[in-house]
Amino acid sequence: MPAKGAHMSVPRALTVATSDSGGAAGIQADLKAFAAAGAYGMSALVALTAQSTTAVTAIHPLPPAFVVAQLDAVFDDIGVDAVKTGMLFSRELVETVADYLTTRDAPLVVDPVMVSSSGARLLEDDAIEVLVDRLLPRATVVTPNLAEAVVLAGREGSRRELAEAIHARGARAVIVTGGHGETAVDHLFDGERHVEIPVERHAVAATHGAGCTHSATLAALLARGLSLEESARGAAHAASEAVRHGLPELGAGDGPVDVLNLNGARP
Numbered sequence: 001m002p003a004k005g006a007h008m009s010v011p012r013a014l015t016v017a018t019s020d021s022g023g024a025a026g027i028q029a030d031l032k033a034f035a036a037a038g039a040y041g042m043s044a045l046v047a048l049t050a051q052s053t054t055a056v057t058a059i060h061p062l063p064p065a066f067v068v069a070q071l072d073a074v075f076d077d078i079g080v081d082a083v084k085t086g087m088l089f090s091r092e093l094v095e096t097v098a099d100y101l102t103t104r105d106a107p108l109v110v111d112p113v114m115v116s117s118s119g120a121r122l123l124e125d126d127a128i129e130v131l132v133d134r135l136l137p138r139a140t141v142v143t144p145n146l147a148e149a150v151v152l153a154g155r156e157g158s159r160r161e162l163a164e165a166i167h168a169r170g171a172r173a174v175i176v177t178g179g180h181g182e183t184a185v186d187h188l189f190d191g192e193r194h195v196e197i198p199v200e201r202h203a204v205a206a207t208h209g210a211g212c213t214h215s216a217t218l219a220a221l222l223a224r225g226l227s228l229e230e231s232a233r234g235a236a237h238a239a240s241e242a243v244r245h246g247l248p249e250l251g252a253g254d255g256p257v258d259v260l261n262l263n264g265a266r267p
Contacts (some may be wrong), residue, residue, distance in 0.1 A: 053251025206246025
């Protein structure tokens, strides 16, 4: 057998986010998306949610020192080729994660999760400016949906205008995702080029976790060494396919996406 550490066989992707007890979004969605995209998934939880397809009924933030302990454990032993952040919930947790990631060198995807698909507030109001000021400048790319992009930009506008405004606030690159609005297109702006990535929509009542799946796939593909545009195109396709294979029969609300195509995998 080769010596441990003699070669790196698989890219390593880390999600810093929140647990979804229903398994559709958050850490659970991210780990499934990492695996589907060919990356070894790791996690650092910042909070727990009691969550179903219809509601988030409770949120339990974890102590910042414990968040840092998880991050140290992963970075110092296994190593990280790319990171994504998801729901960070509070000002204190955003500050903790931003402070930590400034000391580590890995591509960072920031998914600025603010509201759940069931309408629950997932980022406290006083955390938004901290996320903009402290985390966005560290990000390789930030991936807001249309509503989140309006909040981050501080204004209404087209996806192109919102991407430019968020870039001006410190983000190196922005993807305003296309799951919402009239036009199904992800708009990528890297400070120089505007790239529109068509997104196929599917009439399936199972979109819970689509945003998490997109950003996690993006991080996994960056960990594999793909370019930002290649990763953005791969993430758009993966999220769309996860909706196409979604599981509307699970739960009473919007069903979970299925990035693993579980029905297709049955014998």
